[in-house]
Amino acid sequence: MIGIYSNLYYPTRWVPLKRRGLGWHRCCKVYEEHECAASCGLAEGKTLEVVLDVKGCNLNCKYCWGWKMRLENNELRKTPEEVVKDILCQIEKVSKDGLVKKRNYRVGIVRFTGNEPSLQWEHVVEVLKLLDKSGEAEKLKVIIETNGILAGMGKIDFQKLESIENLKVDVDVSFKGVNYEQFEWLSSMPGKLFAYQIEGFVRMFDYFEGNEKISVNPVLGINHEENYCVRRNRKEYFMKVEIIDAKGNKLDFYDYSKDFEELVLSRKELRYDEAPFREYFGINKNRARFVVAVVYKGKRYLNTLPSEVVELFEENS
Ligand code: SF4
Known part of the structure; x- marks a missing residue:
């Protein structure tokens, strides 16, 4: 089962490692210069993560940080065995690095992200099954970031995650807003798909409730800290x-639709990952402008990105 990946970033996207390069300098060159599906970044605190950026999505969010991945970047096609080899290779190299050892960092997370992993569900499950048998499994948590729509439509066999024995798995359902209008505006897709997001969360949450290894979490899928x-x-x-x-x-991200409140929030608190909107390299600036306003020195700049406000300010001063 082939998986399709696309990574715009560096296989060592954590800056201290990228700068160093050292003996494994190949991992510090731009992604397209070699064919590794795994990229190492900083998750939080002392925990590093191996990131897998899958390619392809069923939404078209205006702020999409992986827009170039979806529509411009080349495909990287890999078997599950090849992907696991890339993951383990990254973990081994990162763990041996002097800086990582000296500062007590460790790789604790493998993250499926980029675009939408559920579009390649069978492949993702195969990768997990193989990783689950590796010597690293008990030290790792796998995070699968999904918009949940295919699960809500009953089009993926999420129950297959049950066969995982050693890995911890978090399924983060990334909501594109908290009501139908927000979803339609942010995702550029019909509002009725928001109901499938809700349904996807509910199905997976109820199925895995009480499972010690698998956790299903509702997450607001847009950076919004001011x-x-x-x-x-x-x-x-x-x-x-x-x-x-x-x-x-x-937008008011506490303005929940009735069903979001009744079906999602009654089960689990929504996680607001507090971070401001960012002009990632992979965004489409022309589309992202639609959802952004900047307030700087008392003036409000509508449909203008933060870097553009700075440019305007520098030009005029
Ligand atoms: S769901 Fe994610 S990858 Fe898909 S369009 Fe939205 S932000 Fe981009």
């Missing part, structure tokens, strides 16, 4: 970044 700092030419520009609707009004 406070933001652009660093440029050794200067820092502090601003507020708002996620806005088509009329330029700030």
Whole structure:
């Protein structure tokens, strides 16, 4: 079962490792110069993660951080065996690094992300089964970031995760807003698909409830923290970044639809991963502008990205 990946980033995307290179310098070159599906980044605290960026999605979010991955980047096709080999190779190399050892960092997470992993569900499950048999399994948590739509439609066999014995698995259902209008605006897709997001979460949550290894979590799938700092030419520009609707009004991510409240929040608290909107390399700036307003020095810039506000300010000062 072949999986399709696409990574715009470096196989060592954690800056301290990328800078060093050392004996495994090949991993510090741009992704397209070699064919590794695994990339190492910092998750949180002292925990590093191996990231797998799958290619292809059934939504078209305006703010999509993986837009270039979806629509521009080349495909990297891999068997489950090849993917596991890449994961284990990354873990081995990172774990041997002097800086990692000295500062007590360790690889604790493998993350399926990028675009939408459920579009290649059979492949993902095969990768997990193989990884589950590896010597690393008991030290790892796998995070699968999904929009949950195919699970809600009954089109993937998520029950297959049950055969995993040693890995911990988190299925993070990434909600594109908290009501139908927000979903439609942010994802550029019919609002009725939001009901499938909800249904996907509910089905998976109820199925795995009480399972010690598998956890299903609702997550707000858009960075929205207001406070933001652009660093440029050794200067820092502090601003507020708002996620806005088509009329330029700030979106309220506590304005839940009734069914979201009754079906999702009654089961588990929504996780708000607090981070501001970012101009990732992989976004489409023309589309992302639609959902962003910046407040800087008392002035509100509608449909303008943070870096563009800084450019305007520098031009005029
Ligand atoms: S943000 Fe995620 S769900 Fe939305 S289009 Fe991009 S890859 Fe798909």
